[in-house]
Amino acid sequence: MVQAYILIQTEVGKAANVAGQISSITGVTQAEDVTGPYDVIVRAEARNVDDLGKLVVAQIQAVEGITRTLTCPIVHI
Numbered sequence: 001m002v003q004a005y006i007l008i009q010t011e012v013g014k015a016a017n018v019a020g021q022i023s024s025i026t027g028v029t030q031a032e033d034v035t036g037p038y039d040v041i042v043r044a045e046a047r048n049v050d051d052l053g054k055l056v057v058a059q060i061q062a063v064e065g066i067t068r069t070l071t072c073p074i075v076h077i
Contacts, residue, residue, distance in 0.1 A: 001045055002052050003029075006060060007070040008040040014065030015039035021063045027055045038070075049073070 010018045015033035019040045023031040030043040042060065046052040056071050 001047065002049055002073060003043065003045045004052055004071050004073040006042040006044055006056060007038040007072065008042065008060075008066055009037075009068040010039040010065045011067060018063055018065045022060055025055070025059050027051075028060075 008018065008022075019031045019033040019042075022028055022040065022042055027046055028042055028044045031040060032042075033040050044052065044055060044060075046055050052071070052073070056069060060066070061069055
């Protein structure tokens with residue numbers, strides 16, 4: 001299982017709507033709108049890195065109002 005934080009920038013005023021839509025996507029365990037350089041922070045999980053990439057590109061980035069994403073896989077050192 002691969003887990004990651006996905007940092008999202010949105011159009012002005014769209015953060016709450018984007019977080020709400022993303023929270024219903026399978027594989028997303030948490031989606032919160034926040035303040036700071038990013039507007040939404042998502043925690044997601046997938047079977048492997050390829051599936052994580054598909055989740056981000058095919059489903060999360062398809063949500064209207066998103067302008068940029070940054071995926072940060074969780075590592076256990």
